[in-house]
Amino acid sequence: MALKEKREVEIEKYYSHCDSTKSFYIKFLDGKPIEYQAGQFLIAHIPRGDEIVKRAYSIASSPLETLETGLIEICLNRVELGYVSNWMHDKGHKTRIQVDGPHGRFIVPEESNDHLIFCGTGTGISPIRGILKDFELKNTLKDKEIWLFFGVRQEADILYHQEFQQWAEQYPDFHFIPSVSRPLEWKGETGYVQNLVKKYVHTSNQWNVYACGLNAMIKDLEGVLLEMGFDKNQLHYDKWG
Numbered sequence: 001m002a003l004k005e006k007r008e009v010e011i012e013k014y015y016s017h018c019d020s021t022k023s024f025y026i027k028f029l030d031g032k033p034i035e036y037q038a039g040q041f042l043i044a045h046i047p048r049g050d051e052i053v054k055r056a057y058s059i060a061s062s063p064l065e066t067l068e069t070g071l072i073e074i075c076l077n078r079v080e081l082g083y084v085s086n087w088m089h090d091k092g093h094k095t096r097i098q099v100d101g102p103h104g105r106f107i108v109p110e111e112s113n114d115h116l117i118f119c120g121t122g123t124g125i126s127p128i129r130g131i132l133k134d135f136e137l138k139n140t141l142k143d144k145e146i147w148l149f150f151g152v153r154q155e156a157d158i159l160y161h162q163e164f165q166q167w168a169e170q171y172p173d174f175h176f177i178p179s180v181s182r183p184l185e186w187k188g189e190t191g192y193v194q195n196l197v198k199k200y201v202h203t204s205n206q207w208n209v210y211a212c213g214l215n216a217m218i219k220d221l222e223g224v225l226l227e228m229g230f231d232k233n234q235l236h237y238d239k240w241g
């Protein structure tokens with residue numbers, strides 16, 4: 001049963017990926033099971049003076065990880081002048097908040113045999129990581145041809161870098177293309193994810209595309225994909241506004 005009522009959670013622990021981004025591992029305090037599908041999101045309810053503000057956060061864990069640990073991972077970056085993102089980073093460990101969910105349809109159907117292209121920018125990689133981890137734990141990552149394009153500003157911002165790199169080494173059909181827009185030492189790709197899709201993927205047949213991040217990236221990506229001959233029903237987005 002999908003639980004939509006507000007429930008209290010505690011931040012059990014966190015992991016700092018880099019200066020501006022942390023994964024928070026949250027534990028539900030009512031002891032009820034937490035059921036969700038990889039790629040969905042929760043809504044956090046955060047106090048601000050006398051009011052409550054709500055923000056959506058994608059789930060970065062796989063349901064199978066949650067089954068084992070009892071924890072759900074969300075991965076947040078500090079947004080300049082943003083309220084909730086900074087509140088979460090400043091409060092951190094053992095803080096209690098209310099959440100509802102799961103919500104959203106950014107889900108890869110279980111039975112899908114299509115090849116998959118994933119495009120994420122910044123923390124837009126979160127639901128994608130949840131989906132890919134789910135494939136890995138279900139032992140289906142090896143069966144799919146997957147291209148993962150991940151755009152960030154600096155090399156240190158490549159979240160889950162080691163994990164993605166390891167999958168690329170382990171699974172011949174898993175291709176990981178990180179791109180750094182403001183490189184310091186970086187010798188890899190530096191372009192926008194939409195241009196990288198065009199560079200590496202040469203046919204629109206049999207692919208489904210899952211992209212997550214800010215509207216501007218999604219809009220540009222869609223333009224490129226339609227130009228390449230993709231049909232709108234091959235494209236699936238989680239737009240963050």
Ligand SMILES: Cc1cc2nc3c(=O)[nH]c(=O)nc-3n(C[C@H](O)[C@H](O)[C@H](O)COP(=O)(O)OP(=O)(O)OC[C@H]3O[C@@H](n4cnc5c(N)ncnc54)[C@H](O)[C@@H]3O)c2cc1C
Pocket residue numbers: 041055056057058059074075076077079080081082083084085086123124126127214238239240241
């Ligand atoms: C379905 C969905 C899933 C999401 N999942 C995640 C997630 O997994 N991780 C995550 O970090 N965020 C995620 N977001 C974004 C998140 O909900 C908040 O918008 C973000 O944390 C900023 O909230 P805030 O209260 O800190 O900023 P606000 O106080 O709302 O905004 C402050 C200022 O920052 C600008 N702004 C707001 N959001 C962004 C942004 N993301 N980038 C740049 N400028 C911005 C606003 O225009 C405003 O000027 C998701 C959004 C949606 C819709």
